[in-house]
Amino acid sequence: MICHGLLRTLRLHAQTSTCKRAGFACQAVQRDSRYAALQRLDVDVFTAILGSQNVVQDTETLQSSNRDWMGKYVGQSQVILRPSSTQELSKVMAHCNDRKLAVVPQAGNTGLAGGSVPIFDEVILQTAQMNRIHSFDEVSGALQCQAGCILGELNEHLAAAGYVMPLDLGPKDKCQIGGNVSTNAGGLKLIRYGSLHGSVLGLEVVLANGTIIDTMTPLRKDNTGYDVKQLFIGAEGTLGIISGVSILCPPKPAAVNLMFLAVQDWSAALQTFVRAKRKLAEVLSAFEFLDSSALDLTLHQLPHIVNPLPDHQAPFYLLVETSGSNGDHDQSKLKDFLKEAKHDKLIQGGTVASDSAHIGEIWQLRENISVALNKAGKTYKYDMSLPVAEMYGLVEDVRQRLQKYPVRVVGYGHLGDSNVHLNVSTEEWDDDVLHDLEPYVYDWVADRKGSISAEHGLGQMKSQYIGYTKQPDTVDMMRDLKQLLDPNGILNPYKVLPEHVSFPSAVNDRLMASRSKSASY
Ligand code: FAD
Ligand code: MLT
Ligand code: ZN
Numbered sequence: 177m178i179c180h181g182l183l184r185t186l187r188l189h190a191q192t193s194t195c196k197r198a199g200f201a202c203q204a205v206q207r208d209s210r211y212a213a214l215q216r217l218d219v220d221v222f223t224a225i226l227g228s229q230n231v232v233q234d235t236e237t238l239q240s241s242n243r244d245w246m247g248k249y250v251g252q253s254q255v256i257l258r259p260s261s262t263q264e265l266s267k268v269m270a271h272c273n274d275r276k277l278a279v280v281p282q283a284g285n286t287g288l289a290g291g292s293v294p295i296f297d298e299v300i301l302q303t304a305q306m307n308r309i310h311s312f313d314e315v316s317g318a319l320q321c322q323a324g325c326i327l328g329e330l331n332e333h334l335a336a337a338g339y340v341m342p343l344d345l346g347p348k349d350k351c352q353i354g355g356n357v358s359t360n361a362g363g364l365k366l367i368r369y370g371s372l373h374g375s376v377l378g379l380e381v382v383l384a385n386g387t388i389i390d391t392m393t394p395l396r397k398d399n400t401g402y403d404v405k406q407l408f409i410g411a412e413g414t415l416g417i418i419s420g421v422s423i424l425c426p427p428k429p430a431a432v433n434l435m436f437l438a439v440q441d442w443s444a445a446l447q448t449f450v451r452a453k454r455k456l457a458e459v460l461s462a463f464e465f466l467d468s469s470a471l472d473l474t475l476h477q478l479p480h481i482v483n484p485l486p487d488h489q490a491p492f493y494l495l496v497e498t499s500g501s502n503g504d505h506d507q508s509k510l511k512d513f514l515k516e517a518k519h520d521k522l523i524q525g526g527t528v529a530s531d532s533a534h535i536g537e538i539w540q541l542r543e544n545i546s547v548a549l550n551k552a553g554k555t556y557k558y559d560m561s562l563p564v565a566e567m568y569g570l571v572e573d574v575r576q577r578l579q580k581y582p583v584r585v586v587g588y589g590h591l592g593d594s595n596v597h598l599n600v601s602t603e604e605w606d607d608d609v610l611h612d613l614e615p616y617v618y619d620w621v622a623d624r625k626g627s628i629s630a631e632h633g634l635g636q637m638k639s640q641y642i643g644y645t646k647q648p649d650t651v652d653m654m655r656d657l658k659q660l661l662d663p664n665g666i667l668n669p670y671k672v673l674p675e676h677v678s679f680p681s682a683v684n685d686r687l688m689a690s691r692s693k694s695a696s697y
Contacts (some may be wrong), residue, residue, distance in 0.1 A: 199605025202468040216298040232256040251294030269388030281413035283355030286347040289635025318394035323354025342369035346543035362631035380420030384662040402562030413668040429499030437526035438490035455513035462497035463592030476549035488525040499566035556600040561627035568595040595630040618644040622680040643679035
């Protein structure tokens with residue numbers, strides 16, 4: 177017997193197509209006629225709920241909120257709503273659901289997959305005004321706050337009590353905790369603090385119809401049935417709008433050191449990683465890499481960024497951070513590690529920063545690679561999970577494949593988490609480059625059982641390729657969950673679960689074979 181969902185997946189696959197918009201891939205979507213267009217009456221209802229100052233329709237603000245951080249995806253929304261409380265958010269959603277008005281949740285708008293901006297005229301729902309901190313328990317480390325709190329501001333609040341947020345990423349002064357949870361952001365410290373699936377203790381979520389689901393517990397342990405909050409972590413605003421977050425925060429480390437090391441090849445980078453895990457063990461808090469192309473581009477585009485190793489040229493550079501409670505203890509571990517790594521000729525050279533200014537300067541380099549890419553032109557940006565030994569092979573392979581084009585291929589990422597960021601920088605969007613990149617890179621990843629999105633999410637960029645990482649039955653189950661929680665499909669439409677799903681050829685053949693088998697019964 178063939179299940180209903182599988183038939184549906186097959187049917188959808190048969191209609192697969194890719195739309196090329198100005199040289200970059202996006203789904204071949206048309207505005208869904210199920211959704212209502214915004215009327216004067218809707219604006220009146222929103223104004224009655226939120227007050228006129230929180231229903232924004234001026235051209236300038238609409239323009240910037242319709243554009244993503246890369247300036248790649250541009251929507252056509254006619255209204256921005258800014259609730260301050262869960263109750264207001266709930267009333268707004270109930271109205272949108274009744275009227276079938278599509279909604280895009282938007283937090284800091286730093287997402288890199290086009291998830292935070294509309295495609296058509298969806299209502300933009302901004303959480304920036306939901307920025308109150310409810311409580312912080314200095315004994316357990318549990319923080320409870322509204323979803324619109326900015327990550328960097330939460331860190332400042334916690335610093336006074338000697339704590340820190342369990343995640344760190346470049347745009348910390350702009351991104352919001354609700355956006356972080358909705359993308360399941362990884363960032364620079366995942367190797368130390370783990371994924372948000374582990375540190376988020378509870379969530380408050382407003383469903384499409386306005387129902388408020390409250391799981392805002394400060395408890396670490398709760399085995400009463402299904403762990404519902406997990407569904408919303410990484411759902412990119414397609415299942416509900418996160419209004420509150422309860423999260424476990426670790427103590428702020430008293431001693432931090434950051435090494436910037438030059439290594440001669442990928443094998444040496446891997447061996448240095450193994451050595452760091454063994455020798456630095458519990459104090460290891462980051463293990464990042466960038467290639468020479470990333471370093472050169474960043475220094476060229478952003479002259480204020482300092483080269484930590486001006487006298488060394490190497491194919492790869494590593495940022496290895498330690499964080500602990502005892503400076504002497506960490507320094508002694510670090511010295512042992514460096515002595516061994518030098519003795520075994522794993523590293524060519526390096527520098528160690530122990531004061532916060534110097535540490536910050538080196539992190540600036542790593543955190544600004546994507547800023548430099550944005551400045552250089554257009555970027556085909558990929559974010560893959562791959563077996564760590566093979567992950568730089570993708571960058572090398574693509575560099576070779578695109579040799580005939582005037583492009584720069586840049587590799588960097590979270591080596592410690594097996595997450596590579598492949599970036600192809602061009603002056604302008606280019607159909608030929610795109611054609612040589614997609615679906616080639618997604619096939620490359622599927623062949624190695626990797627993930628086409630390690631941390632940025634699918635958004636509108638990668639949604640049609642979900643089948644390159646998720647199996648058809650899993651995609652069908654996701655559709656069922658979406659249908660259950662958002663039957664009118666108003667939450668962030670056209671994202672994550674597309675109408676048309678592509679599968680890599682091996683999965684495709686299996687699907688076709690199972691369909692013809694079932695037809696012969
Ligand atoms: P937005 O971009 O506004 O939204 C992201 C998604 O979540 C959208 O789909 C949106 O609809 C949805 N959403 C937002 N708020 C809510 C809510 N309250 N409820 C439900 N859905 C919601 N990401 C990493 O993982 N690691 C990195 O190291 C990293 N570095 C970055 C560096 C730079 C320079 C930039 C520009 C981005 C980087 N990112 C990184 C990507 C991005 O910053 C993260 O995805 C971040 O978590 C997004 O947060 P935001 O507040 O900007 O969310
Ligand atoms: C990073 O690690 O720098 C971010 O994920 C952003 C990017 O990939 O450009
Ligand atoms: Zn990253």
